Amino acid sequence: MATAAVRLQRRTVGIRRALAPIAEARGMARTMLWTGVGMTLVFVLLAIFAPLLSPYGFDQYTSGGHRFAQLAHPSHAHLFGTTVQSTDVLSRIVWGAQTELEVVGLALAFGLVVGVPLGLIAGYFGGPFDRGTVLFMDAMFAFPPLLLAIVIAFLLGGSVNSGVLVAAIAITITYIPQYFRVVRNHVISVREEPYVEAARALGAKPFTILRRYVFFNVVQNVPVIATLNAADAVLTLTALGFLGYGVQPTQGAEWGYDVSRAVSDAASGIWWTGLFPGLAIVLLVTGLTLLGEGLNETINPVLRRRSIRQVDFAAPSMDAGAELLEA
Amino acid sequence: MTAVLEVRDLRLWYGTARGSVRAVDRVSLEIDAGSVLGLVGESGCGKSTLGRGILGLLPEGARADGEVLYKGRNLVTMSPRELRRLRGPDLGLIFQEPMTRLNPLLRIEDHFRETIEQHDSKLTPKDVRRRSLDTLGRMGIPPTRFRQYPHEFSGGMRQRIMIALALVLRPSLLVADEPTTSLDVIVEAQILRILADLKENFDTALLLITHNLGIVAEACDRVAVMYAGQIAEEGPARDVFADPKHPYTRELLRSTISLDTKVLHSIPGAPPNLISPPSGCHFHPRCPDVMRVCPAHDPIETQPDPDRRVLCWLHGPEREIPEGGTAPLEREQIAVAEEA
């Protein structure tokens, strides 16, 4: 007589088993994982609650009728100072978080939706489709990723209006080969496993095999790759912004763009216009990387370390004594 | 004949999150020079740990207690540096899987040169080469292949190279941890012949660890049967096989398949959990001759014959068995899925 609780338990066995290592994580891996989660969460909250948290708008340079000071030092009124355009640095950081996460989220979603199925199909079925796709992806790998992103952003910038979309697409295209390759390699190794062979021998249709066995096995790898890619994506996005591509200044705040404006300030010794956006980038990417590495260490068995407890030779022996004999 | 190796009351435990794994739980044995002691048991009984532990080659988290006397010196309390110096010229280890035991980036020549020079740096390169080729030659590896890489050799040849590497410094004690398990039968015969040869020509004391009773019968002078971290029985190989004293040994022999086998025999149940082994005699849940005293008290080692030892209540000592202890134990059918 299975109760609802037991049925739920049975249904979630797969997920719980996959997540189990996270609970067992010890030492370094655990610290990294949760620190990463914390840091990333801060920015996620900033992004979601930007309208509430930010003192001013991202391109706001007046308030109550009078214009903000230009290049003002950090002060009570402007905690991180102001830029040459009299915008508030702190506000731009907060709104910038929204921009970053928006673009990266989109890019990840696109990349997964395109790259993972491609990898699954190419890896499982092989043949000319596989060979052609691999050749194509390898060719794309030959491009420096940033270069590719720049060119694509450049080409799309004219026709697509939303800078966020432009940047997202540029980043997606740059990372698809990576998703593809990882998924494909994993599928190939899983494909040869005895249990998959057995399923085939029992007459299972390819799609069923893909869905039941291959997909879940492969999907385990994806969170780690996605998180680490998210970190790279942020760097790519800010690089695009630095060079003036992707999100345009009129469409939103972007940290990389802010740093590029700050380069000319540096000669005059003005540091706050560049330092804070730069730090924001470092912290967000570090958070994402810690999260990804933490996940990697907990899930990946090669790097995993089982905890060791001290041996105590003086522990009581197993001699049950005379009690058993009485029975 | 003096004993090259004397193990006294050795305990080798691993620390894990769920408790200490008692891989070796008070083991004593002796090996004389030129003698071969076979160590048999099922997978997971602790024989590999024993073999490695004797040489001090355990992973982190393992602790040793007791004595391992090599020519009178206790290896358990020795400093790591002294122990390292003994490895090679005095102590040798042959591993189970030869395929991965050689550095793929180094030639065979480099492996030998390093081993010899680390222990005897005064030899000239020509001497080093000569000794290496000499030992390799005895293993059937021609000098022309001295400068080749490991991946150019088959599994059997790699094992022979490993044996040569272990022997090149003429150790007095050699531990062979399932040296032929991953090799085919023909190669196995070659390797065994080599090991027998050791006894003849080098007077090496050999501890041969295996789960294959046939090998023991063929190549060993004495045999020790291991179960759940303890020595169940020990004695001259021929005698133990002809007249096994311990029920486990008896069942093991009955399970061996030969051309006469008509019905497959197996021992019910599974090897015990070494973190919390069964109380009293560890074998009692699976023993066909179990008595009431068996789960209650740890068995005491006795010598049913002058040259044999056994750890079983069936062989006494009588005076230690409480009233009514020798009555057979009633129990329900053993659950087949007894977890390990």
Add this chain to the structure above:
Amino acid sequence: MNQGSSLKRYAITRLALVVPMVFILLTLVFLLMRVAPGNPVSASLGGHAPPAVIKEISHQLGYDKPVYVQYGHYLGQIIRGNFGTTISDRRSVGSIILVNGAATLELTFFAMIVAVFVGMLIGLLSGRYRDSPLDTGGRLFGIVVYATPVFFLGLLAQLIFGVWLGWLPISDQASPITQALLQTHTNIFFLDAIIDGNWSALWDITQHLILPATTLGIVYGGVFIRLIRVNVIRTMKEDYIEAARARGIKERSVVYHHAFRNALVPVITVVGLQLALLLGGAILTETTFNWPGLGHELYIYLQNRDYAAVQGIVVVFALVVVAASIVIDFANAFIDPRVRY
């Protein structure tokens, strides 16, 4: 001998595989550029040129011919080593590569040295002393440093070492005087100064190199740290390591001669793969430090919407990466005897 012939066979096979790849690359770039909206000629002329002029130049450059003809023309040119001519200032891309490419080469080379050095040093120690404070520090350093955008680190470096401390120059490849006096041999300033024996010029050039190369190198060194560390950990678990210990090899020898050496083998491959990343980073570094390299030129031509120039430079970048990966594969085959097929 055995080694020589198998290496040769490997070389031929590897080169043969490259041809289809390069072909696809060139096609990709061609298509990308044709996807661009608008007329490439009018865009690069600033959009203000009279239609007649646009038509004339389009005809001259062959943009009015059907696509497949342009494609054939394009491939033909590249095989002959002609990467085209820029539209905005009529320079041959080839000459741009020679002059500016050399500057990028100089920057990337020294940056790579810094990256490998930093990566090896910290990565090896981190992996060897796993989970110790040294390891934690090393890993954290690697992560934070990689999280730092190269342009931000450059900005900080300029602020600290250029503006506040005044120790080092913050832009250009060399001071104007040095540039005027330096004889051109290879276009790589560093080498040219050595060839000339001009030590004061060399010193000036080195000073200009330090900030950009170190900035770029440190950021990408962060990636090496992670990779080398993982390799060291993995290698230390290998069976042959245990076997070496069982033969009584000193721990220090085990670590240096077996573990580190084997752990570094894949690093060669990684260096090759990193080259693509490094070139991308070079674009950013050159823009930050006003370094006259290919990346900087690309940036300017992009601003000017000069498609021909962009096409030419992108092709060069991609071909360089492909060439580097071939070299890396050879080095790998040379070092690891198992690789040669």
